[in-house]
Amino acid sequence: MKKKREIPLVVLSDIHLGTYGCHAKELLHYLKSINPKTLVLNGDIIDIWSFTKSYFPAAHMNVLRQILKMSNQGTRVIYITGNHDEALRKYSDLILGNFELVDKLILELDGKKTWIFHGDVFDSSTKGYAKIIAKLGGKGYDLLILINSLINWFLVLLGKEKRSYSKMIKDSVKKAVSFVSNFETTAAEIAIQKNYSYVVCGHIHKPQMKEIANENGKVLYLNSGDWIENLTALEYKKKKWSIYQYKKEEYIGNDNKDEDIINDIVTKILSED
Template sequence: MKNNSYRTIWISDLHIGSTQCQADVLLDFLKYNDSEKLYLVGDIIDFWALSKKMYWPREHNTVIQKILRKARRGTHIIYIPGNHDENVRDYDSYIFGDIIVKNSDIHTTAGNKRFLIVHGDEYDTIAQHHQWIAKLGSDGYDILVELNRVIKAVRRYFGVNSHFSLAAYIKYKVKNAVQFISDYEENIVHTLKKENVDGVICGHIHHAEMKEIDQFLYINTGDFVESCTAIVEHFDGRLELIHWTEVNHEDVID
C-alpha cells in the first residue's frame, strides 16, 4: 500500500490506555498517512480507564512514539483535549515534545473555509452537567467493547468480516441513542452557527459524519474504537471522511 499525503488530518477518541483502543489499526493508519498538520481531537489518552486499571500494552507505547516521531519530522501537531483527558486542558498553549496543546483552534482550509476544532463534550449536556451518568455510560460501553472482542473472534473463525462493532450496532438501533446523536449534532450547530466560522470539526460521540445543517458544516471525526475513521484535507481544500478498515473514500466535501 502506498503512503498517502494530506494537508491536514483529524483523528479523535483513540482511548489509548484502555482496552477499547484499536492500536493495531491506528498504527496502520499512522504508518500510511502523513500530513503537514495533524489534529488530535480529544480523548487521546483515556485517564478515566487508567484511573480504574493500569493498562498500557506495548502497542499503545508505540502509538505515542509514532506520533512524537511525526512531530519531530516536521508535522505540526495540535492536541485538543477531551473529557477523558480533561486534565490536559490545564496546559492550554503549552508545548510538549513538539506537540502544542490547545483547548480549541480555528483551522482555515486551502479553500478558505474556517472550522472551529473542538472535542465536543462542551456541547453534550450529559457530559457537562451529569458526569456521573457519562462515567456510568462509559463503563457500559467498556462491557460492550469486551463482548465485541468475542464476537469478532467468532466471526474471524467462520471467515466472516471481523470489522464489526457491537456498540455501534446497538447505538444505531436503539431509539434513544439515535436521538442523542441527533440532539448533539443540532445543539453544537445551533450554538456555533452564529460564530464567524463555516463549520465545526469535533469528535466525542464516536459517530463519524460529514453533513450540512442549516448551511453550517458539521464534521465528526469518529474514533479508533468502533469505526476507525479520520477526516483528511486534501491539498486543494477538499475534506474527506476515511473509514480506514474499509479504505472507503466515498464521503467528500468540496
C-alpha cells in the first residue's frame, strides 16, 4: 500500500451519503490515501433530505467510520452544515474531541484569512416553498442518477464517452428555481468586503479555483465540487490550493477488503438452499 499523503488541509463537500448517486467506495479510497492535519466537511455530507433506513449501504457507513477513525488518530475534523444536512444545525458549535460541528468557519492559513461555508444561503431554491419542491425533486434526481449510470454502462460497452444527462437537467432546473444570478461572484464580493483572502464554498457541485476581483479588491474563490459526479476535493499544501480529482487507476490494487466481504456474503447466500 502506498504511503499516505500528508496534507495540512483538505476540504470535501456534497458527498450525499444515503443517496444512490454517492460514490462512497471511491471516496473511501481517497480518505484512506491521505493524512490531513485538518479535514473540513463543507456541508451535504449526509443527505438527510433523502435519508431512508432502506438505503444506507455498508460503503456509506464505512466512509463515516473512516472519518471517525481519522479524528481518533489526530485529524481535526470540522463538519460545516449544509442544506441537505441542516437538521444538524441545532447542534452547531458542538465539540467532541477532535470533532467540531459548525455552520461556518474562519481559518488563518499562513497569515491569510479564509472563509469557509456551504453556500446554500445564496440559493433561493433551498428556502420556503421552493425548498419543499427541491426536496421532492431530490428523489427524482436519485432515479435520474440511476438511469444515467445504466446509460453510461451501455455507452462504455459500445466504446463511447460517458454523458452526464443528470447534470444537464439539474443545471437547467437550478436556473429555473434560483434567483441567484452568479453564485461565485456573490460569494467573492462578500469575501472582499470582509477582507478575506480565500472564500471556500460547496453546494453547486462545480469544482473551481479562480481569482475574482472588483473595484474593492480581490479574493481567491474555491469550490470543492462533489462526490456525485465530479469526485473532487480541495487540498491546501505549501501555501497553495489545488483541486484533487479522483482517478480510478491511482487506486488499482489497493485495499478491496470491503468488496471481498460483500462478495463472500453474496456467494454464501446463493449457495444456500
